[in-house]
Amino acid sequence: MNTIEKTIAMIAISLFLLSATLIKQTVPWVAPKDADAVKNPVKDNATATADGKKLYTQYCAVCHGAKGKGDGPAGIALTPRPADHSSARIQSQTDGAIYWKITTGKAPMASYKVPLKDEQRWELVNYIRELGKPAAKK
Numbered sequence: 001m002n003t004i005e006k007t008i009a010m011i012a013i014s015l016f017l018l019s020a021t022l023i024k025q026t027v028p029w030v031a032p033k034d035a036d037a038v039k040n041p042v043k044d045n046a047t048a049t050a051d052g053k054k055l056y057t058q059y060c061a062v063c064h065g066a067k068g069k070g071d072g073p074a075g076i077a078l079t080p081r082p083a084d085h086s087s088a089r090i091q092s093q094t095d096g097a098i099y100w101k102i103t104t105g106k107a108p109m110a111s112y113k114v115p116l117k118d119e120q121r122w123e124l125v126n127y128i129r130e131l132g133k134p135a136a137k138k
């Protein structure tokens with residue numbers, strides 16, 4: 001490779017990395033349509049919500065923050081930033097969509113299909129609903 005070829009290669013690589021970073025920051029994470037139809041088997045079940053809070057503290061708060069604001073200590077430096085679970089953007093999604101995201105994961109967030117049972121992931125959905133309530137017992 002001569003100098004010009006090297007320069008062109010460097011520019012191409014830089015543009016690729018830059019666009020990958022921009023895409024990561026701007027494209028919203030959307031669950032597939034059929035996820036919306038999946039019903040929450042523990043909806044309005046207070047015991048399940050309380051269990052969800054415990055799981056959230058153990059597995060999620062490190063990135064999403066204790067109150068779900070997306071400000072956990074391990075989340076500050078991530079791109080994209082962890083979602084604010086109290087926000088309208090999250091609360092406007094169906095239980096099925098939120099469940100699908102917890103199940104599937106998306107880097108830098110892991111999939112929770114293996115470490116957590118189906119029911120535990122639904123319990124987390126219940127607790128995320130609590131985080132969206134104004135003065136809830138978070």
Ligand code: HEC
Pocket residue numbers: 028029056059060061062063064074075078079080081082083090093098101102106107108109110112124
């Ligand atoms: C390593 C840090 C990390 C941990 C731990 C983590 N998350 Fe996330 N989470 C993220 C990041 C970063 C995003 C944003 C991903 C994106 O938008 O591309 C995210 C996004 C989400 C979303 C989707 C928000 C949206 O855009 O619709 C949900 C739901 C979610 N997390 C739930 C959880 C739950 C529940 C747990 C615990 C079981 C958890 N997360 C643990 C980092 C984390």
